[in-house]
Amino acid sequence: MESTTDSIDEKSLGVLAGSEAAAVQIPGARRPDRRTSLDVGGLSISRVEWGPPDAPPLLFAHGGFDFAETLNVFAPKLVERGWRVVSWDHRGHGHSEWAQLYSLEADIRDAAFVVESVSAERFPLIGHSKGGAMCLQLAVLFPHKFTHLVNLDGLPSRKTMPDVAEHQRIRMVASELENWLGHRASLVDRQRPAGTIAELAQRRGRMNTRATTEWLQYLVTVGGRRDVDGWRWRIDPTLRMGGFGPWRPEWSMYRLPEVTMPLLAILCGEPELMGWGTRAEDVEPYLPIGAELMELAGIGHFMHIEQPDLLVQIIGSFIGDPQ
């Protein structure tokens, strides 16, 4: 896009961003009441809260390529029911610092610092997508910290691995390997392209196929930043969908039977690109005793964004709203 001006100062840029953002408000959306940062081994992790500081807390882990402020409609609804909602931006996402390296183990470590910062008392833990897979690990790592575990379409399963012949599978590995090294070789000085709010929203719409244009445009204003030459998503441009390595989706599922606190797992009825496409029959063999599993017909992967009232109701009755 065309540069607005070459010599715009920081303050004017802020005013410009504010006026452009004001044009795309969403009813019920509320930015976090508090934002602080945690130092995890030298990396700054941004942590947010909605609701009164003395209300009982719950912790929510967002999914990959999302950020805490994708909860700007969902979290206030939980606050209305008496909760203090705590969340954070994973490394490289939202307002957290870009890292040199990314791994699930590092994400879990960052998360452990957030967990420790929430409360000395036990509290419910909710995770969506990649955040759900992370919460499975956290629940097994810190069984003493959580009263309940809620997993929103965050159960990776092996069913997404195509059932192909050995030689074909090896060719796929070779191709993934080539892509991985090509990706690593392309990272120096990489930056996300600038654009208008509408352009960035359209780009994200390819990953969030069921989201409304209004919602996607709103996300740009809270998950992007206004540079001189336009808006850019804050997410680290060196991140890519899926890594390369020995990790297997079913390894996450192996943690499921080890969960000791009450567990509610919700699968979406309308699989999307950003999910694993896991079905009830993939999960059932691994469910811990007493766990609840439900599949929401007609709802996509971003269920808490698509149907916030329904999800707040389901989750609230499972974890027991304070009010």
Place this chain on the structure above:
Amino acid sequence: MITRLHHGRVELALHRLRDGDTTTPLLLLHPLGSRTPEVAPNWSDRWPGPVFGLDFTGHGASTVPRGGGYSAEVLLADVDTALTHLGAVSIVGRGLGGYVGLLAAGARPSGVRGVVIDDGPGLTGGGTMPSSPSFVAPVFESSSSPDPFALQELSRDIRPPDYVRNFARFALEGSPAAEPIIVSARILPAWLEAVADEHGVVRCSFEAAVERLGR
């Protein structure tokens, strides 16, 4: 002499330890927690070509990242960055360097003319499937080398035999070298046993391995 190479936001230190003739360069890959030696090791005296050593991310004179996040596959990309600079090489890897050297030989069969996998810290790795989740709080600021996060994370990286075997097969099938994989390590963890069992992989002493690598 050190050449700085860029891999994402990491600056890698590639050490030129010795000049040589036009023979394929020898690239040394150090063990976990170690670094490239200051001088070319004595055993490399018989190598006629130049001798280099690469400090992996978080080691030696390479960048120490903030907050960890290591994987063997990132170190593989470190080596790939060095290959882009050096062209084809032969690799001697000790410990973790042996594992990463094997990954590089499989990923770039025409760029790695052969790899010797020898004993050293980080050879075993973290087993064939994930252990129970564990959590280590960063006690130190990760600004010193070797990075404490590297020591912790790269001693636990998972190496399923079937995953590693793919790399061995890519090297054996794609390399122009007669003996692309030579195992001199005496202790074989499960991943290395799977490699050593592949038809075409050579097992011998370290001295013999260096000799054969040059052929």
